[in-house]
Amino acid sequence: MFRLFSIPILLCFVIPTAGLAEVVDETEIDQKVREIAKTLRCTVCQTENIWESGAPLAHQMREAVRERVIQGQSTEEIRAYFHSRYGDYIMMEPPKQGVNWLIWLAPFLLLFGGGALLWREVKGWVTRTPPSQPPPALDETSRRRIERELNDNQ
Amino acid sequence: MIIEIGHFSVVIALVLAVFGIVSSSLALRTRDADWVRAGRMALTLIFILLSVGMAALIYSFLARDFSVHYVATNSNSQLPLFYTIAAVWGGHEGSLLLWVFILSTFSTIAVWLHWRTQPAIMPYLIGMECLVILGFLLLILFLSSPFDRLIPAPPDGKDLNPLLQDPAMVMHPPMLYMGYVGFSIPFSFAMAALLSGRLGEEWIKVTQRWTIFAWVCLTTGILLGGYWAYYELGWGGYWGWDPVENASFMPWLVGTAFLHSVMVQEKRKMFKVWNLFLIIVTFSLSLIGTFLVRSGVLTSVHTFATDPERGLYILIFVTTIIGIAFGALMLRANKLKSQIEMDSMVSRESVFLFNNLFFLVATATVFLGTLYPLMIETWQGAKVTVGPPYYNTVFMPIALGLLFLMGVGPYIPWRKASQASLKKNFLIPVVVGVVSTVVLFVLGIRSLFALTGAFVVGFSGAAIFIDVGKISSLYARRESINLLKGFFSAFTANQRRYSGLVTHVGVLVLVVGIIASTVYQTEKVVSMRVGDEFVMDDYRVKLERIHDVRGKNWSAQEGVFEVYEGDTLLTKLRPQKRVYDASQTPTTESAIYAKNMGHIFLTMPDVSADGVAVARGVINPLILWVWGGGGIMGLGVLLNIFRPRKRDE
Amino acid sequence: MTRTTQITILVVLFALLSLFYQGLWGDPRHIPPVLVGTRAPVFEGPDVESGEPMSSEQYKGKVILVNFWASWCQECKVEHENLLRLYDEFKDHPEFVMVGINYQDEIPKARAYLQRYGSSFPHMQDVKGALAIDFGVYGVPETFVIDKQGVIRHKWIGPIVDNVYTNLTKNVLTPLLQRADTQVRPYDQAP
Structure with a gap:
């Protein structure tokens, strides 16, 4: 009895190790x-x-x-x-030292410097623009209408 | 004989380019329409002659005529047909010929297409295009001729660089050049507008489709390049911030800024000088890119041969074109001061301005990063590397800022946004953005890049989704149709706007793909024998066998890897280690399995004599979103180009 | 467009132009050697021909010329004759030593190379390239000169031919062999 059972069980254990296969990892x-x-x-x-x-x-x-x-x-x-x-x-x-700071910081300096300049410029334009409201552009009216209709239906 | 015919045709084309410049100058001076017609004839003939030149070169490749120096260096008798055609633009000389051929094609089409409607522009257009063509033809004929003979002819060619023997590389250069060259049409129209003083919105409306066409070509070219790098270079990444990649990315960035900025001029007739400046910079960057790539001032994977003489010529040529453009802009700029009317800081106009700022800063960043090593070398004699870690740090915040503006822009009205409209349009998107960030955080994601990205993508995505939902239901109700039909109805009624939003959705998808596949990429490199396996995430990868395979012009060792999820066999991946016959150059061919929108990416960089294979597995989550996003962007552009014309256009 | 903007654009364009112009004459593959002026690393390995162990320790106090080469390197073949000539010129000087370092090579190929092109001075194996990395080498041929104090005084990237040969022998080796504290020409100023 013992022998009959043991053979297949042994085989099960033997087969995978027969090729010395293993799980490899880093x-x-x-x-x-x-x-x-x-x-x-x-x-x-x-x-x-x-x-x-x-x-x-x-x-x-x-x-x-x-x-x-x-x-x-x-x-x-x-x-x-x-x-x-x-x-x-x-x-x-580039190592963050000496002149290399130029390249590390330049994008952000440009962004904030440019942003500040642009902000000032736009602000200037806004204050110089007369408050009289010209009629909104065409597609804006249709947009408004759409919005109104949406609101009406809600 | 055939190649001499090609050579001769290109020589005649050069003469005709000179004639085209002369005739268009005469046309401007004498106001004689015959000179314009002569110019058109010259340009058309240049196109035909360059087609002959291209055909002759292609023929020489197909006929395997190794007595042609260029054919002998870039192909081999065993090279498959498909790649033999790609080899035509696989080297410096042939790719230049392709460049100028595409340029002549586009300019001829532009001249015939706009001949009736834009008679006043024609002399400038012809003159400018002929000037650029002339510059390239001089370079081709005197410094980089693909028509030179090699006597005595070698028995066989050296072969095309194996890395270029790839389907994506067949289409990558033509798409890229179509992008660069496509921008020359709006550039020429802009120059015409400047020089003739007709600085209305005309040139912008006429070239709108050209611009967007050039843009989509450039986008496709860049993405194809990334796709190629992804599976051909074998490290599982698609963008290396290589100088040549940067050279194509810079015109893309400014071109995209231009694409948006012109809308302000169309709607509000403002920023005329600014738009001229942008298109000039876009085309200049295409030319500077050519200089950077081909003069040898930068080292790069793709840099063609270094030759100071050639570089010097390209520099003179590029400087001439850029000098003319900026010179004209400066001389004329004061005459076109447009009245700037801004009603509010919070308006579509101002968002576009900040969008432009971000795009230009992004460009400046890439420009600085690309040139910084050169600067340091020139001034300090030292050498530094500006690689991906730099760009990842400084570029990402700028890119995320741009994405945020992308969500805001389309939902801020022109002129002035009221507080109420801001609240109405952005309350839900902000909530969605915050929720997506929180959800990711709860899921255990801690990357700042991914979390910020989640907010921006959630915000922009929600804004678009709400917009589309609202307008679809409106149309559905108004026309008593179902929501889907309502969507299509709304879409076709406002195709320009919604095609743009499709492109924005594509960008969002792309960004999700980029974030997921860079931040959450996992990688494993192991040495294994046949029968061994390794585990990556939920997958088991088992090396079943290694065998030899043979292609038309290469032989390879192929590893057969079984990929299991649990006990289910998903697929068998077959990465190769190839050696090409002619050049004896080894390459690693990756094998890829797509799962859950991501990739299991496998290469086998090495197999030792005693049968130990080095296997490299990479899991790239959501990588398909990168290519899918690119596809959606392209779809949006196609919908824009082929939209029905409206009365006001 | 204001005058300031115009001037800014012009300045930027001009700066770029001069940068590009300068860049044209540089060699993009050239890397400034950081090791010149610093103590040379100790290098040891088996002799290419005999397999006997060799070490830089045995040359202490002498002027050492180190040449990195490989059998697969075309430019090395170009300079090989000059290396033999150079060795002949200085071999009788008691304080001169010359060592070839065989880089990224297969030993049988390297031996065949030496048999074919001639061999007079000893060569060391560097199959794994560790010595090359120690010397900051990135390609072959590269040549170093180490003075009697063990400091690297000169480096040349590329073959020793024509002017480079004259410079190396006249301006570097001769003065270094004569006096210990001689100032030698910087590495990259070939006459």
């Missing part, structure tokens, strides 16, 4: 490598980071990152190492 090291690699530029490519690039140098740089992660270096240490070898160029974005 390790913490893999994740950290990715996180760092995404912030470093592949120097022989264009605006592409070493994580996404297929270039051999990018591959070697990833390996260099991995080695350092395994050695227990921190993200900042690893980034600093690459920075010491390749300069600002290897960072995917």
Whole structure:
């Protein structure tokens, strides 16, 4: 009895392990490598980071990152190492320091500066415009009518 | 022989372009209509001759005539037919010829189309278009000829860059160029308006459809480029803020600003100079883009060969056109001071102005980011990279601001919005926006970008939905039809407005797709043997086998991956690691499975000799919304272009 | 349009024009070497030909010329003859050392390359490219000169041919071999 039952059960356990198949997953090291690699530029490519690039140098740089992660270096240490070898160029974005603040702040300065100027200008136009109301444009009247009809029906 | 015919035709076209400029100047001086007709004839002949030039080049590709240098560098005897045609514009020289061919096609159509209604514009239009054509033809014939022979002919060609052997890449350059070149028509009309002093709303009304056509071509071109990058470059992203992508994005941004700003001039006859400025900037950016991409001043994935001489010529040419345009604008601008009447700060006019501000700041941001490395190198001799992290930080707030204005704009009346109307139009949208943010927050989403995006999308979406709902029910009641019929009835009665709103809906869908697929992308890279599996989100991906496959001009290792959800087999994905025969260039071909509007995206970047495959899985939620949104935007534009003409147009 | 607006537009356009003009003459692939003037990294690895371990430690106190090359690199073939000539010129100087570093290569191919094109100075293997990253290399050929104190004094990207050769030998190596504190020409000012 025992034997009859045991054979199929054993088979069930044996089959999956027969091919040594396993569930593979990323390790913490893999994740950290990715996180760092995404912030470093592949120097022989264009605006592409070493994580996404297929270039051999990018591959070697990833390996260099991995080695350092395994050695227990921190993200900042690893980034600093690459920075010491390749300069600002290897960072995917300009470091926030010195003249680079120009590019980081320019969009917002333009937006607020331009906004303030535009606001003042429009305000000037509004005050200079005589309060006499010319008849509203054609499609506006039809819009009004539609709105009125809507309201009437409610 | 055939290629010489093409070469000769293009030489004649160059002579005719000079003639076109001369004849249109004479037409202006003598007021003799015969000179205009001569100019039209010249332009038409240029179109025919450039068609011959294109045909000759296409023929040489199809005939595999490797004694033509350009054919030998960009194709190979094993290249499939489909890509052989794409190879015509796969390199610098051929794509320039395509550019100028499209330009001549569009300008010839424009001249014949508007000949009767716009006689006074014709000499300017012909002259300006011939000038641009001339600039490009000089570049093609003297610095970048696709017609040069290569003697002795090599036995076989070098092949088209494998990355370009892709269906999206067949259509991407033509669409993009149609966009760039399409803007040359409103640009020429604007120049005509400036130079002739007829600064009414005429040029805007006449070119409205051209503008929107150019816009949709550019949009499609950009999206196709993104689509190509998405599945060809194999990293699961579609936009890398690469200088060449930026070069196409900048005219798009200003062109979009122009598209909106002209409405103010149409309705209120204001901002004449501003609109001229915008279209000049739009076309200038198309030309500057050409310079940036082809002169080698920027490094980029797509930059064509670097050659200072060629760059210098393009710079002189581009400067000439831009100089003429801005010169005319400055000299004439004071004469066209229009009376600006603004009744209120809160009005459609003012929203459009702020919309323009945002678009221009967005453009300036991209422009600065693209040129910053060049600036630093020139002034400090140092080198920096301005990559996606920069743009993601600074561009996103601007983009969200624009989206918010997009929700506001259509529901603020011209001239003056009363407090009551504001409350009536925006109370519910604001509530919907807040609710969608809160819901996402409760669902555990913490990304500031996603939360702000949710408010903006909810707000804009609700505004449009309420509008459409109201007007549909109104028409339904008035004509006693059901709501759906009422919707169609309302739509056709106000097709211009509602086609625009369709495009806005497309933008919203696109934005949802972008936010979801960037913020909530998950990625996993694992090394695995046959039989191994890895888990991503709710899916199990199992490597079933690796085998060799053979294509027409490549061979590949193909991994067969089974994708399971629970125990159900969803699909088998087959990413490849390809090597193209002629160039021996390896590429990774992605395999994609669409599920719940998102993608399971798989590549196999490497297989080692002992059978360990590196598999890279990416889950891109809602990515289909990006392409779907693009499609809806295009649909809106088509509905706009093919709307029935109204009496007042 | 006010005068101020006009002037602003003109200034912006002119600034762009001059920027673009300047940009035309730059090499977009050139990266300023940050390592020049800093201490050279220690480099070690097996000899390409014999497989014996090699290390920069054994060259301490000497002027070291380091050349990164690969068998698949076309420009390396162009400069190879000059490298042999250069070594011949300086090999008798007791304080001169020259090392090739074989980058991103397969060893049999590298050996075949050296057999075909000639080999006089030692070459180190860098199959994984770690040495190259340490030196901030991004392509081959690249050449470094390290002074007796172990500081990188010169870097050249691209083949050592014509003027570059003259500059390297006359203005860099000769003065460095003569005196320790010599000022050498900056890296990118080939005559």
